[in-house]
Amino acid sequence: MADALIKYRRLIIAVFQISLFSVVYLLSFLLRLDYYLPDHNRPAFLTTLPLMLLVKTVVFYRFGLFRGWWRYVGMNDLADIIRASSVSTVVALAAVYLTRGFLGFPRSVWAIDWVLTIVAMGGVRFAVRAYNESSYASRAGTITLIVGAGEAGSALVRQMKSSSNVEYRPVGFVDDNPAKKGIRFHGLPVLGTTADLPRLIEEHAVEKVLIAIPSLRGHEVARILDACRACQVDFKIVPAINDLLNGSLTLNQVREVQIEDLLGREPVSLDIAHIREKLAGRRVLITGAGGSIGSELARQIAAFGPQQLILFERSENDLHNIEIELREKFPALDPVPVIGDITDESRLEEVFGRYSPQSVFHAAAYKHVPMMERHLLHAIRNNIVGTACVARAAVNAGVEDFLMISSDKAVNPTSVMGATKRAAELVVAAMQNAGQNFKSSGATRFVSVRFGNVLGSNGSVLPLFRRQIAARQPVTVTHPEVRRYFMTTTEAVQLVLQASTMGRGGEIFVLEMGEPVKIVDLARKLIQLSGLEPDRDIEIRFTGLRPGEKLFEELLLDGEGILPTMHEKIRVLCGRPVSQAEVSRWLSVLGRAIEDQDERAALDELCRIVPEYRPGREVLASCEANHYADHSLSEVEQSAGS
Secondary structure, eight states: OHHHHHHTHHHHHHHHHHHHHHHHHHHHHHHHTTTOOOTTTHHHHHHHHHHHHHHHHHHHHHTTTTSSOGGGOOHHHHHHHHHHHHHHHHHHHHHHHHHTOSTTOOTHHHHHHHHHHHHHHHHHHHHHHHHHHHTGGGSOOEEEEEEOOSHHHHHHHHHHHHOSSOSEEEEEEEOSOGGGTTOEETTEEEEEOGGGHHHHHHHTTOOEEEEOOTTOOHHHHHHHHHHHHHHTOEEEEOOOGGGSGGGOOOGGGOBOOOHHHHHTOOOOOOOHHHHHHHHTTOEEEEETTTSHHHHHHHHHHHTTOOSEEEEEESOHHHHHHHHHHHHHHOTTOOOEEEEOOTTOHHHHHHHHHHHOOSEEEEOOOOOOHHHHHTOHHHHIIIIIIHHHHHHHHHHHTTOSEEEEEOOGGGSSOOSHHHHHHHHHHHHHHHHHHTOOOSSOOSOOEEEEEEOOEEETOTTSHHHHHHHHHHTTOOEEESOTTOEEOEEEHHHHHHHHHHHTTSOSSSOEEEEOOOSOEEHHHHHHHHHHHTTOOBTTTBOEEEOOOOTTOOSOOOSOOTTOEEEEOSSTTEEEEEOOOOOHHHHHHHHHHHHHHHHHTOHHHHHHHHHHHSTTOOOOHHHHHHHTOTTOTTSOHHHHHHHHTO
């Protein structure tokens, strides 16, 4: 029976609405003629009824009012009913005038019929919705309290009440706006503020709390979660504004609270038009396209419709994964996956010559700090020599824009990774200052972008913490006072794309990272988000700083002038000038050291390139660098924070 109703649903709706048109038209005559239809007015009614039904049926069908689910009716549907009723009234009036004239026809019937049609057609729809929502209270479901009586909260409740298979049963809102207290939204009251959460959770036997304020700051989210945990209720959150699909919120986007929500990063405002102008219809090449930053660059650049997106990557698995993802998400894009190593100049020349990229985003780098302490020559070869190889290939191919991803570890580095990234910054700056007298006469614009740690990236602490928590193992933190700057991958790449539209070349852009976060606090929050208690369910164990690490990261060197840009979260540095002749000499010395496998010579040259670099004990011991007597072990220990 139910299947038959669904099959013939549209026919049933059509018959019902046509019948309703007939009743409304008759009622219009009766209201006009004091509830009685005299014999001399009956011909007027009977002869015009078929015409009126035909016109209304056609017009309402054209407005899509024979389709749709009435339980979801809203103001847009009411507006369509008003428009359809108005059009049908005008058309029917004209048709009656042309076919029979108005003799013996009470003309005010048209106005009455117009009003009654709107009331009847809208009324039955809203009655169905009201019935559906009134039965909601009796449904089974998780008793839910919604934090935020704004657009997001209202959208969630509207979907909950209009759906028959939703797991939530909302009992009300909480909102910190005192003017909203006692007001009802979609039939649900604003019960109090977030300070009242413990009391309201107990009074209403709340089983789940939904945080429906996309712009909520991290410390405010943490305060709400503390109240939920104290009351032992589950909680979920809506995505941040930047993560909402097309700016609209749906119930299936409600998710578990993540550590990014507690980080408290402000939404990024972007000059989308300028970025699109820079990327749309252009050939773009990304090195390290399978890594955390490289793959996110690929996703965001793909959304701007480049003519061609070349993905240059050494790892075939990572390259395969990002290619498949891009093809699924952007069917119109035909990404070009290229296996290659940034230190292979012949491969780079081949790729750049074949695809002629106009913009290059250089994200390929070794970045694991302790590992690079043990592999000095590999770090130098990849991060410094590799950057020079990509930059030369870009100039030779006439690339217009070249952007290198740098790191806050390049500032007063105590690690090989940081020192090599600082040297790479100098290589890129020198390329800008060199006059670029290579094969191409075109001028490539070189810039670098420096930022701190990216949450959840390959090699960051978050994946490690999550694995340890899942295995119920102690969470290992190097030092109770160690702090790092953090931002999300999405935010970092958004700002990188914005920075790519700025400057004339040679600049180092620095992203505003906010306040540094204590790693131990990050660990505690992640344990709590897993439904466990730090130091009770999961131990936090301090292991000591690893080789090359320091307690605090910095974003600026002493003497580096920093200036604002048009974007509030991007600054620009006026770094020390460096000549192409200097860089050529560096690369020559480093190249010989790599060829000879001479770590001592390589470290010696790295210290000359980056004089603020203080090598760690492990690197010094590995190189047997006795001639670095000016770097005493005590000085090294202090600079490395061990």
